[in-house]
Amino acid sequence: MERGDKREAVMRAALELVGEHGFHGSPMAMIAGRAGVAAGTIYRYFESKDVLIRETYGCLEEQLMVSVKAEYPQGGPIRERYLHVCQGLFNYFLASPLEFRFIEQFHNSPYGVACRRDKILGKKEKDIITELFEEGMEQQILKELPLPVFFALTFGPLVNLCRDHILQFIVLDQPLIIRTVEACWDAVKR
Amino acid sequence: MERGDKREAVMRAALELVGEHGFHGSPMAMIAGRAGVAAGTIYRYFESKDVLIRETYGCLEEQLMVSVKAEYPQGGPIRERYLHVCQGLFNYFLASPLEFRFIEQFHNSPYGVACRRDKILGKKEKDIITELFEEGMEQQILKELPLPVFFALTFGPLVNLCRDHILQFIVLDQPLIIRTVEACWDAVKR
Amino acid sequence: MERGDKREAVMRAALELVGEHGFHGSPMAMIAGRAGVAAGTIYRYFESKDVLIRETYGCLEEQLMVSVKAEYPQGGPIRERYLHVCQGLFNYFLASPLEFRFIEQFHNSPYGVACRRDKILGKKEKDIITELFEEGMEQQILKELPLPVFFALTFGPLVNLCRDHILQFIVLDQPLIIRTVEACWDAVKR
Amino acid sequence: MERGDKREAVMRAALELVGEHGFHGSPMAMIAGRAGVAAGTIYRYFESKDVLIRETYGCLEEQLMVSVKAEYPQGGPIRERYLHVCQGLFNYFLASPLEFRFIEQFHNSPYGVACRRDKILGKKEKDIITELFEEGMEQQILKELPLPVFFALTFGPLVNLCRDHILQFIVLDQPLIIRTVEACWDAVKR
DNA sequence: GATGAATGAGGCTTCATTCAT
């Protein structure tokens, strides 16, 4: 296995195990085992378990944004852009259940809170979705609400349903996804 | 302290500590300390830590339903009942941040998944909210969607915003709560 | 074994093992084994290995001072008091080789340096020996030297010889001890 | 870098790091880093960490003896020779704090004990200082004492004070060094 | 019933040493 591969393998193992059993159900030794390396080896690539988790999350977030931005109708009507983003997220998550589970676990942990704080306080670059909401409000197409409310109205249902789908409590097909996303649009539009 | 009191004290301590520090940040010894009992004593009332957590959750869920049902306009219009339930939940959670945090932690853990499975598969009695959605669909006031989608469109944003409020990423006051709940209504109504 | 006994047993085990193998040759598990308790038990009595070491040292230092002060000819001539202290230390150390080894290891470690710094900077109460040197200088019986030099001229040889004796590189009997102590007196006296 | 240079570099790095952080604060990887070689490379020159430490010590001891012998008034009066040796050692150690720290660490470790045993049991060649003491006794200039007592009376204070100086608990200047060495002379002389 | 000291498995991390390149 080559150098980069090993790093990848460790992150992949962390992704899988955390997705399946949570952070506390995923000891470093188990991650190492799944990755096919010795326990000590992980520490050549990641300073600590915390760092491993955070970097794994970082990669996932990047992938996610890439997937959302793909074919994004920049400059198109707000509604179209909103539907595009939501459907993109749905499709990404449903196609990547492990990634979804990991991201969820991350957000529901001290890591995630700190991360969210940074984002809301604007320490991270303003993303495509924030822009969308701000522009929508300016154009009086969206309701006049604080940003976190838009995020809640959009990602709250989305995340909820992806989880239910992955846990097989519901089956989401394209038509249902579209109808759900349109319901979210009803929530945010004026 | 009497028998029942001791049991209560332990659950209260578990609630507080888990709300503050999560399951893994709340050792049994610490729960015992907070409850004012010896560590071993907890095991006279709860078979294991898992059981303690689950029973504590059970109590919280009951309280929650009581609070939602209070002054519930049974027989009134769907919209009014929907708004009543949502506002009730918002107000309950914002007034009980520890309870909220505990419930959230619970739902994002293996316990929570099993619990949710039982509920969706109908192993538990049909609750007031399910009734509301089913009736609304019958009357063609609500959209035609699977139940889990209604839950997602409603509780997704609600939980999201309560968390943000408790973490002080946003300040929810009554007007904003109302506008948010009305946005959720827009999502579910036809 | 009773509560106090267990604490004692752990310190005793630490004393013995550190004396024999040094700090790094004395893992907590080995100390526990020697003390006849489980590894985790040590942590009921001592917050960490560091604390265990420091408290063990503290006890030894107390014993040492008790032994030095016993029959101390307070108010007697400087020379007599000096010889008394030195002989007391020699006899204590030779009778307690494990204690000696531990104290030595402690002094030659980061712990010991911090401890020494506190003592020299006067953070600890002025001890009987410091008094002796200061009084001796005032009375012009001792040479005019900084305190650390007196300590070096006295404890340097003393510690060196105790080590050699314990390692059986030399055999110290009472006459030799007396002659050695008198040689030290020659070094400090005017 | 040539073969010899690399070996030197490793020993130099070991010296520095052990002097600064002790044996256990100086992992092989860190020594390698400081020396500018790969970790594995060290093992081409030294069988193990133990061997590296011992050989490094050996070099230092040689240097030390060279420094002591420089301008040594061979054949001169005992007192002059004694003062020369002691002052030489003081000056060497104060000018080479890392070397001093390393030597000290070495002596206070299992390595050091074995080393000392060999020296005292005469397995090593008789050194200049031993000669000095033996000659001084013969000439009845020095007290009649076993050799280890002379060593203790001389090196005990010396090492003690060098440490205090390096740790900045005292400042040794030439006059104070001279007065201290003379005090040691008072201890050993008849 | 209540206590809380004791247990020991298990978690994270370090580091001397090896070995394929």
Add this chain to the structure above:
DNA sequence: AATGAATGAAGCCTCATTCAT
């Protein structure tokens, strides 16, 4: 000869659970 990634044993510490008092 040199490299440095990989190994895995071993260290410190935590904590759910038990049991003698």
